Every structure is written in structure tokens, then in C-alpha cells.
Amino acid sequence: MSDDLAGKIALVTGGSRGIGRAIALALAAAGAEVAVNYRSRDSEARETCEAIRQLGRQAVAIRADIARPAEVRQLPAQVRRELGPVAILVNNAGIATARTIETITEQEWDETLAVNLTSAFLVTQAALPDMRAAGWGRIISISSVAAQMGGVVGPHYAASKAGIIGLTHYYAAQLAGEGITANAIAPGPVATDMAAALPQLRPESLPVGRFGTAAEIAEVAVLLARNGYITGQTININGGRYLD
Template sequence: MSTTRRAAFDLSGKLAVVTGGRRGIGLAMAEALAAAGADIVAVSANLEASGSQVEQRVTALGRTCLTMRTDFADRAAVADLATRLGALDRPVDILVNNAGTIARAPAAEHSDDAWDQVLSVNLSSQFTLTREVGRGMLERGHGKIIFTASLLSFQGGINVPGYTAAKSGLAGLTRALANEWAGRGINVNAIVPGYVATDNTQALRDDPDRYSAILDRIPAGRWAVPEDFGGITVFLASSASDYVHGALIPVDGGWLGR
């Protein structure tokens, strides 16, 4: 790769906020962004104040890592997070909205509390944070915003009605924000993970029938691992994606193509 092409992916001097950065996909995203040169603000509901895995991985790469705790089911806490980010001594260049939760139950048994929790964490809080951080990006005329969508942004899923509704909403929000902000220097896009071996999918992987049915449909012949999402995150966070707006990019081993 030429020096010019490498520079397109260089994030040196950038500050990236990664929500849901404590483990899984978010941890891998934060590490990949740091490897590309970005300093990191990692946010999660249960993130350790110091000594976290994300802090260790980011600082090992020579970048700084600030950690913040936020309950994404609490609208006031999300607003407070936006205030704390706005008070930093440097602006947020990259916002990765990766925080998420899931509740599994047939629709007839899916409680209002579960619905509200999933919609708050996976959709409402992400709009609130993006709106607040996005204002600063609009003032400066540049910024990168990345959502973590889902295969269920396109499909109905089984026994996860709240999650499907939220992730379908994220697909629409990605496009809506891109329509408003693309001409003002802000890129808004979404990554669409396929089936990933994380805590969120433990129940599926523990069910031999469901696990086999899913694996048999993946052309790549394996479930994803969190590290599969580092490259696409760096691409969408970098100047290499400056003409990419409102895209939902599958990283699914070919699932949607089958």
C-alpha cells in the first residue's frame, strides 16, 4: 500500500468515543481505532475506573484511554455523558455508538419493561448522544459517526421483538442523519454484524439446533469474532470513507447474500 493510501486510514490526533467498549465488539473496535492512531474514550455501564481490558489494550498501543461509566437505559445519564464529553479539552472526532442489550422472549411474553429497556439502550440513548455530540461536529464541519446495527435491521429474528424494532430503527436513523448531515462534513454510517461469538449470543450457541441452523447458513462457514469488526470501523472512522454516507455495511460472513 502506498504512503498516500496508508495516510487515508491514519487516525493520529483523533479522539474516538466508543460506547459499549468494555468487551466484545466494542473492545475490538476501540483497539483497532487505537492501532490506527486514535485516542479513546471508552464508555460502558460497568466499565472499571482503571485497569480495564480496554484501557490496557489501548495504552499498550501508545494511545490514551479515558474510561466513563454510563447507564444507557437512563436518559439523564446519557445527557450527562454528553456534557462530560463536551467538557473535554479536545473535541470528539469519531463517535462509535456500539452500546446495546438484548432481551429474549416470545412476543406474547415480552414484557413492557424489557421492551422499554431494549429500546432505551439500543435506540433512544443513541439518538440523544449522537444529537449532542453531533452539534459540535456540525459547528466544526467534520466528524464520523458509526452505529452498530444488526442483521435484524433487515430481518425479523425470533423471540427478540424489542431488539429487532430497535435495530430496525437504527437503520432508519442512520439514513435520516446522513440525509441532514452529509453536506455539512459529517459521515453517518452503520456496521451490520452477523452472528458473533459474544455474550449476547451465548444462548444461541448453547442451543445445538439453533447453533447448527445458523452456522449452516453462513457461507463463510464460521461465526464472527469481535476482531472481524476492526477493519471496517477504522475505514468508516477515517478519511478513506469521506464519500460514504448513510450506508449499512454487512460484516456477516455472507449471511445476507444467501
């Protein structure tokens, strides 16, 4: 087990399952102590923390709805009390409710933008003071191939994930001189509960003939946490679905 991220504190939003859980475990395997944020899945968050502890790292589960500014403002202080100041932030939390142009409502649009995009802004703003004080930080945000080619979920999801890329570009440009990098990961279909709820997605539609795994996405997140020269980039890991 590598320990090159030893001493670093990571906060992973939506870290109780799926891609978030895989990233939390991979960061722990690389030496980080991990705060697992979740909204409602208490048992899964506790199980993720226990798996992190079995790797010999500290872990804490923190319940907060990151679409709510008042709850987000408390997050870094909670992480600091339990583990230490946030050095690595993974903006992973998201929702994907399939809607067409004809069926989407304004409420669904607003909710998706709040959870998938505004939350990344809120949590990053809250965590930045710790990174700036240390002169070191990593902001890693989960976008989607839908940001680049529309996808199958709907306009609300595609727009929210495209916004992640723009937000990443801004933070990267503004923070590079302070030792803080900002990058996005744009996965294609990944074998998670979210993909299972979208029957429109079929493994045979991908050039590689299969969905990705959460562990494959997590490998990229660890790379970005380790590397201080990669910033402002969108890392496409999509089985050839979108060629850049």
C-alpha cells in the same frame, strides 16, 4: 501502526468488551485517542483502556448509563476534559434478551428500545455540537442482521436494530454538507458473550460455517472512520446470512 486518525477523539459506547472493545482498540491502532463508555463493568473498561495505552494512545473510561438522558448530557463534556472534542462516535452499546412473541413484556420492549435505539439518538445529539464546530465527524452505529431478517432474539431486538438504520439515514441526509458522515454496521452472529447466550445461533447455519469475530467488525468501523465519501450506508458483515 497507521496513524491516519491521529488527532481524532473517538467515543465508543459499550466499549469495555465484545465488539465495542475490538472497535476501540482498532481505532486506537489507527491513531485515535479513545473514550470507553461503560455501564457497570469497571474492571473490563480499565483493561480496555490499558490495552489502548499500550498502543501508544490516550484512553479514558467513562461510566454512564446511556439510556438515561441526564447521564448522556455529561458525556461529551467529560470526553472533552480528558481527551478533547468528540470527532468519531461509535454507538455500540446494546442488549439482547431472547423473548418470543408470546413471552415478551412491555417492560422488556421498552428497555431494549431505550438501550439499543434511544441511546444512539441521545449520544449522537450530545456529540454533534463538537463535530459541527470542527466541520468533521463520523457517526457509526451498530445495527444487526436481525434488522433485515428478524433474527432469533425477538421483536424488540429486531425493531431496535431496524431503527438504527432509519436513524442513520436521517443523520446522513441532514449532515453530509457539514463534513459529517453517518453509517451503520449490520453484523451477523459474532463470537461474543452475547452470541454465547443465544443457543439458537449455530455456526453451521451460516454459509461460511462460522461466527464472525469482533476484530472483523472493527475493521469495518475503522474503514468508515477513515472514509469521508461513504455515508448513509448499512455495511452488511454477516457471513452470507443475509444477501443484499
